[in-house]
Amino acid sequence: MPIVLESLNLADAxxxxxxxxxxxxxxxxxxxxxxxxxxxxxxxRIIKHNIQWPRPRVVMTRPVDVMPQRPSVPVF
Incomplete structure (x- = not known):
């Protein structure tokens, strides 16, 4: 598990x-x-470094139709 450090700060590592x-x-x-x-x-360590775990879930929502569309049926 290689990790690239930007500094030699032990807490950051x-x-x-x-x-x-x-x-x-x-x-x-x-x-x-x-x-x-x-x-x-x-x-x-999670508490010490204030790491947010579990990560918040990203909820994908879809737009809700206010009035559901009915299929257009020709009227005779």
Missing amino acids: ERMMCEKALVTAGSIVEAASLLGITRHALKR
């Missing part, structure tokens, strides 16, 4: 590692396993 592991694994338990730490340790 720790935050990036946690975020990358969470996105890759999808759950706190699996991310902690990837990092080789306990889930409690990962939870402490």
